Amino acid sequence: MSATLAAVLQAALLALCVGLLARPIGTYLARVFTSERHLAIERVIYRVGGIDPAADQRWTAYLASLVGFSAASIMVLFAFLQLQGSLPLSLGFGAMPTDQALNTAISFTTNTNWQSYAGESALGHLVQMAGLAVQNFVSAAVGIAVAIAVIRGFTRSHTDRLGNFWVDLVRGSIRVLLPIAAIGAVVLVFGGVLQNLAGPHDVTTLSGATQSQLGGPVASQEAIKELGTNGGGFFNANSAHPYENPNPFTNFAELLLILLIPFALVSAFGTLVGDRKQARTVTLVMATLLGLMIVVTTVSEFAHPGIAAQLAGGAMEGKEARFGVGSSTLFASVTTGTSTGAVNAAHDSLSPLAGGAVLLNMALGEIAPGGTGSGLYGMLVLAMVAVFIAGLMVGRTPEYLGKKLGPAQIKLVALYILVTPTIVLLGTAVALAFEGPRGSILNAGPHGLTEVLYAFTSAGNNNGSAFGGLSANTPFYNLALGAAMLLGRFLPIAIVLALAGSLGRQGPTPATAGTLPTNTTLFAGLLLGVVLIVAGLTYLPALALGPLAEGVR
Amino acid sequence: MTATAPLRQLFAGLRVLLALTLVLGLAYPLAITGVAQIAAPGNANGSRVSTVANANGPGSEGGAGRVVGSDLVGQPFDGPQWFHPRPSAAGEDGYDTLASGASNLGPNNPDLAAAVQERLTTYRAENGLSAGQRVPADAVTAGASGLDPDISVENARLQSARVARARSLAPAAVAKAVNDATKGRTLGILGEPRVNVLRLNLALDRLRR
Structure with a gap:
């Protein structure tokens, strides 16, 4: 079988598996977040936290709890990284430098998992398990909580209450992420992934060289790293590392874990709003976008343009032999279409068009299908832009899911759309304006500009993948990207919660003959156009200077 | 309040x-x-490989075999008697497990083009190939982890004659060892066919004994 055909069939099999699993998991998700019952362990957690799980919160209180929890997370993780030298299982590693520890603490709390450190040469096992991997769970659960609160804004009427953040957080962690991650971890161990608490020790290789044999609780971290669309590798090479991702089977399992919750949440959305066709429309747009990115990256990499790639006779620089082109471009598209950022190939070595495609995939706001929760609420905001634009054409007040989108709502929607591009483009501009940050670039010319643009796009959209040639462990990048991650996570969350609050206060607007149906394929086409035009065009000038300039020369 | x-x-x-x-x-x-x-203790402990067969089986730790690394992690091999792994960007000399990573050089980077050109020349000279002969891409490019345990099947076949000569083995015996160390695509569609370099070199060492 040709490598191209195998790549097509692999993508088709992945789509089939996600399609089969998204619906039952979505139904389960809908039940988890509407259940009246608390599990025993959840009650203990509420008691420890001094929380009343029956309290129904206004959007402001929901946001305050979310910010309080996230601030506590950043502080605890920062302290953890500073103190690891005096903790067990540190493997002899000392404190992380302050700017890098701050960057890392923000990075994992915001579900970004940008890494300016290399795991195998900086972190002990305890800080990986009890520091970083805990954030892999809870930062994903925070995203899911926000998505659920936004759905409640649509389904509830005449109330200013959006649910209880703590309950949503704990249920997302304990009932959703933990069991699926446990199954995923065991599957990965059977696939060959490492799972122990040993430290590194030297072995003499077959030809007499010395090589360090590594240990670590890798499978347990790998499973939640993918499931929670986090992406922070246990080792520097991330999912390209043979201990994180030893073979094509584990690679497929990791891809499936990444896509599971984002698509299942869309299904849960359909169930909760009582119109499954709404979910079908959103799924269609997400899948089309992801499919488009897979096609572009795969075709470009098989064609392997570029002086060095042409000379080598294939785009294998920065790719593992067991994955080849097909499994690498599929992973690159999936990891940037979600907010994952795990990589099984070096994105910096991708051909200009493929590198530009994964960059655009993030820049669209990661909605194909996006991160856990953030993908859904990001897409719902774009759907509101789409009904607004359609409403302008016919001169009607736009409605979405039975709620009127008046000036107040549209202002919030517009703000949401503007926040991330502002952070990304401003950050990139500042970095390129100064000699110091420019000095971190590895590849010269337009490719170097892409390295910086990629870094801020990745941080601002909470992705975490990198054009790894950029030397990002400098005080400037640690702090600037830290700020980008922080703002890129919490400003959009604050805006969508405010939006959900204002929608919940409204009464339902019954659909009339003049209402634009949003559960049709026609609307999916409109939404796809809005995504590409509104979100895509914002980045066109920057893309023209980077990947496009490199590609046409 | x-x-x-x-x-x-x-x-x-x-x-x-x-x-x-x-x-x-x-x-x-x-x-x-x-x-x-x-x-799955074998997997969980890093898929260790020993000089005696069945490394992960019971009793291998205390046996006559010596643990030489992991089935999953590539290691350096230099000299005509060994099958060579791919170029590696992990650490100064490559295959440093404490510094996994890629070169991150772009497809138009002149340094990468120069490195590829040099590797092409070396590979052709080492394996007695003519100047224009096609060399598999994986042989002249560094992987993403710097610890790639595998090479392409074509890459292994092109190295076979040299290894057979250096070890005074029949070409057919080496070809069989290459076949034995080859893995196809999972389910016929996942990943790429490949040859595990450590497994292959180990098998050749056992042939000699």
């Missing part, structure tokens, strides 16, 4: 985080470690 509200949320957050850390950060990974160590 309003001044203490944010602090109250912060303290509630700290306490909830602590409780969740016990479940998600300790109980979960330790339970998975326990299950892994009981159900």
Whole structure:
């Protein structure tokens, strides 16, 4: 079988598996977040936290709890990284430098998992398990909580209450992420992934060289790293590392874990709003976008343009032999279409068009299908832009899911759309304006500009993948990207919660003959156009200077 | 009241985080470690390979065999008697497990083009190929991890004659060893066919004995 055909069939099999699993998991998700019952362990957690799980919160209180929890997370993780030298299982590693520890603490709390450190040469096992991997769970659960609160804004009427953040957080962690991650971890161990608490020790290789044999609780971290669309590798090479991702089977399992919750949440959305066709429309747009990115990256990499790639006779620089082109471009598209950022190939070595495609995939706001929760609420905001634009054409007040989108709502929607591009483009501009940050670039010319643009796009959209040639462990990048991650996570969350609050206060607007149906394929086409035009065009000038300039020369 | 509200949320957050850390950060990974160590200890401990066959089987630790690394992690091989792994960007000399990573050089980077050109020349000279002969891409490019354990099947076949000569083995014996060390695509469609370099070199060492 040709490598191209195998790549097509692999993508088709992945789509089939996600399609089969998204619906039952979505139904389960809908039940988890509407259940009246608390599990025993959840009650203990509420008691420890001094929380009343029956309290129904206004959007402001929901946001305050979310910010309080996230601030506590950043502080605890920062302290953890500073103190690891005096903790067990540190493997002899000392404190992380302050700017890098701050960057890392923000990075994992915001579900970004940008890494300016290399795991195998900086972190002990305890800080990986009890520091970083805990954030892999809870930062994903925070995203899911926000998505659920936004759905409640649509389904509830005449109330200013959006649910209880703590309950949503704990249920997302304990009932959703933990069991699926446990199954995923065991599957990965059977696939060959490492799972122990040993430290590194030297072995003499077959030809007499010395090589360090590594240990670590890798499978347990790998499973939640993918499931929670986090992406922070246990080792520097991330999912390209043979201990994180030893073979094509584990690679497929990791891809499936990444896509599971984002698509299942869309299904849960359909169930909760009582119109499954709404979910079908959103799924269609997400899948089309992801499919488009897979096609572009795969075709470009098989064609392997570029002086060095042409000379080598294939785009294998920065790719593992067991994955080849097909499994690498599929992973690159999936990891940037979600907010994952795990990589099984070096994105910096991708051909200009493929590198530009994964960059655009993030820049669209990661909605194909996006991160856990953030993908859904990001897409719902774009759907509101789409009904607004359609409403302008016919001169009607736009409605979405039975709620009127008046000036107040549209202002919030517009703000949401503007926040991330502002952070990304401003950050990139500042970095390129100064000699110091420019000095971190590895590849010269337009490719170097892409390295910086990629870094801020990745941080601002909470992705975490990198054009790894950029030397990002400098005080400037640690702090600037830290700020980008922080703002890129919490400003959009604050805006969508405010939006959900204002929608919940409204009464339902019954659909009339003049209402634009949003559960049709026609609307999916409109939404796809809005995504590409509104979100895509914002980045066109920057893309023209980077990947496009490199590609046409 | 309003001044203490944010602090109250912060303290509630700290306490909830602590409780969740016990479940998600300790109980979960330790339970998975326990299950892994009981159900699949060979995998969980890094798929170690020993000079005697059946490295992960019972009794291999105390046997005559010496653990030479991991089935999954590539290691350096230099000299005509060995099959060579791919170029590696991990550490100064390559295959440094404490510095995994890629070169991150772009497809138009002149340094990468020069390195590829040099590797092409060396590869052709080492394996007695003519100047224009096609060399598989994986032989002249560095992988993503710097620890790639595999090479392409074509890459292994092109190295076979040299290895057979250096070891005074029949070409057919080496060809058989290459076939034995070859893995196809999983389910026929996942990943790429490949040859594990350490497995292959080990098999050749055993042939000689």
